[in-house]
Amino acid sequence: MDQLSDLKAILHSKRANIYYLEKCRVMQKDGRVVYLTDETNEKQYWNIPIANTTVILLGMGTSITQSAVRMLASAGVLIGFSGSGGTPLIAAGEVEWLSPQSEYRPTEYVQNWLAFWFDGNKRLAVAKRLQQLRLDYLQQVWGRDRDLQAHGLYADDADVERALSNAKTKIAQSASVTDLLTAEAQLTKNLYKIAANLTRHDGFTRDHAGEDDANAFLNHGNYLAYGLAATTLWVLGIPHGFAVMHGKTRRGALVFDVADLVKDALVLPWAFICASEKMNEQEFRQQCLQSFAEHKALDFMFEAVKTLSEEGSRL
Structure with a gap:
């Protein structure tokens, strides 16, 4: 060029x-x-x-x-x-x-974001909506991905449906961001258990410093998701500090919020599957990126953040 x-x-x-x-x-x-x-x-x-x-x-x-x-x-x-x-x-x-500093970026998204962000109740409402979009995406991915289904991961599996239903109820009932974070943690814990059982990772415990393949792949895949989230927020011009769920004192907190949209749906299942199939790190990374592309994870992040920005500004 x-x-x-x-x-x-x-x-x-x-x-x-x-x-x-x-x-x-x-x-x-x-x-x-x-x-x-x-x-x-x-x-x-x-x-x-x-x-x-x-x-x-x-x-x-x-x-x-x-x-x-x-x-x-x-x-x-x-x-x-x-x-x-x-x-x-x-x-x-x-x-x-x-980040490139000489590029033009839109202003409407950050203006919409700031229109609700300083109001705690509005910020909580947007955080709930973000969690709902996350659950919808997981149901969509697990409902149509035949590779995941070949390993027993179905959106209409009784245990998965129960976990998602409980999460939706707790999200709706959350009176604070702390409640919402608790509901999020419980959902992910339930999904870990489901994926671990299906892939024969008996006694799995999430440990960010763990040296087993499943924990290492979860770490690796999550950082790939952070890359997509950071890209989304940079392009839309929304600073990473304006989180709706994670700690507001963490500079990259909004990156973690946005990455959560796809982590459970894509990174979590493939971390366990690839670990069970004894794949190496490079093979897992390729599988993860292929899954991001197949399910248009970056597109979904862009549309979700735009939706949250626009809906939040009307609260």
């Missing part, structure tokens, strides 16, 4: 790629962004199609040149620094994205 403006031709919600790179150097070469690897004493360059990329995660042993960052910024690609396997997402000890 000759014109820098052409790099933004593909909408962020339609972009196909998330890159995780390690032990390489990212640079600009002949008008393209490439990464350089050193295998068996032979240097190899690999092209990154930046116009069709949403996020690049730079893992252990990576470096990036200023000219590469400039081109990534012109294409609206978010850059994150992470640990091994994409987790944790780190920079100076905090969640951090290097």
Whole structure:
């Protein structure tokens, strides 16, 4: 592409790629962004199609040149620094994205968001709506994904229906964000139990520092979802600090809220399935990204945040 403006031709919600790179150097070469690897004493360059990329995660042993960052910024690609396997997402000890600062972004969504955000009751109403959208998406995905169904995960399974029904009731009855977070945690705990039983992960316990494959894959997949959420919020121009559920003192809290829209539906089941099938981290990541694309997770995040913004401003 000759014109820098052409790099933004593909909408962020339609972009196909998330890159995780390690032990390489990212640079600009002949008008393209490439990464350089050193295998068996032979240097190899690999092209990154930046116009069709949403996020690049730079893992252990990576470096990036200023000219590469400039081109990534012109294409609206978010850059994150992470640990091994994409987790944790780190920079100076905090969640951090290097966001392009020279791009035009819409103003109506953040204006709508701020119209309700400072009112606690309105913020709670939007948080409830977010949780409802999350449940609707899970029912939709599990109701039509034949690969998940082949492993016993059905939207109309009695245990799944019971978990979702209880969650809907508790969401409607929640009088505070604390109540809502409790309902969210209980739903996820129930879904862990269902997925663990179906994939023979007896005695599974969620442990963010756990070294077993299921816990490691959950961490990895969740950070991929955070990348999609951060992209969504950056493109729509809504700062990450204006959360409706997670702690308002956490700078990236709204990223966690938005990522929750897809984590249970997509990351959770595949983490257990891939762990049971003894897949490695790269195979899990590919499966996770394929599932994001198949079920249009980024599209869904964009539409959900737009809906919450517009509905919230009318409260």
